[in-house]
Amino acid sequence: SPVISHYTLILLIQPSTDKILLGKKLRGFGEGKFNGFGGKPNPNESMRDCALRETEEECGVIVPPEFLLSGGTLTFTGLAPKQMIVHLYRVNLDNFPFKVVLSDEMDPTWFPITSIPFSLMFDDDKFWLPKLLSKAWSADCALEGNFHFDGDFVSNYILTHNDNL
Ligand code: 6U4
Ligand code: NA
Ligand code: NA
Numbered sequence: 001s002p003v004i005s006h007y008t009l010i011l012l013i014q015p016s017t018d019k020i021l022l023g024k025k026l027r028g029f030g031e032g033k034f035n036g037f038g039g040k041p042n043p044n045e046s047m048r049d050c051a052l053r054e055t056e057e058e059c060g061v062i063v064p065p066e067f068l069l070s071g072g073t074l075t076f077t078g079l080a081p082k083q084m085i086v087h088l089y090r091v092n093l094d095n096f097p098f099k100v101v102l103s104d105e106m107d108p109t110w111f112p113i114t115s116i117p118f119s120l121m122f123d124d125d126k127f128w129l130p131k132l133l134s135k136a137w138s139a140d141c142a143l144e145g146n147f148h149f150d151g152d153f154v155s156n157y158i159l160t161h162n163d164n165l
Helices: 047-059 125-133
Strands: 003-014 019-025 069-077 082-092 106-112 143-149 158-161
Touching: 003 047, 003 125, 019 047, 047 082, 047 106, 082 125, 125 143
Parallel strands: 003 082, 069 143
Antiparallel strands: 003 019, 019 106, 069 082, 143 158
16 A cells, blocks of 8 residues: 655745745755645644644744644545645735845745746646635635556646546
């Protein structure tokens, strides 16, 4: 049976300017792609604590815990011998002061939410990210995305996904 790895992924939104802060991954898995911030939990670390820590480590933004909203989960299969479960979070940056810092892992960049660079992101993002960004979204409409890849981590090609995300 496959190993299941858990990750966090945090989307930082600024509704007052209709912008999103994405990071260009500078090394490791997904290098060169734009993505939210996040990573793997340390031993005995909760997913929420991991989300807060990774966000600060990767772009300098210190999120007060009450502003970390759970956004649901994305499950990725077909990545034999591994499956991934990505725990999504959404943060409204209008709610607290922050500063953005370049890290050695991520180059943080602002995008208008009307021009998100989907062609430079993981292939699944275009299916679920618009839902997480929609004005109608709230923490009680958690996403449950299931994506099945062709088994090749490098080509990152999605064979199937559920359409009731
Ligand atoms: P280490 O090796 O400890 O530096 P860590 O920083 O813990 O790794 P990292 O940066 O490799 O983890 O985490 C991968 C990040 O990419 C997580 O935020 C989850 C995210 N991710 C993985 N697959 C994804 C996919 N298909 N679509 C997406 N984000 C994905 O949008
Ligand atoms: Na990371
Ligand atoms: Na990490």
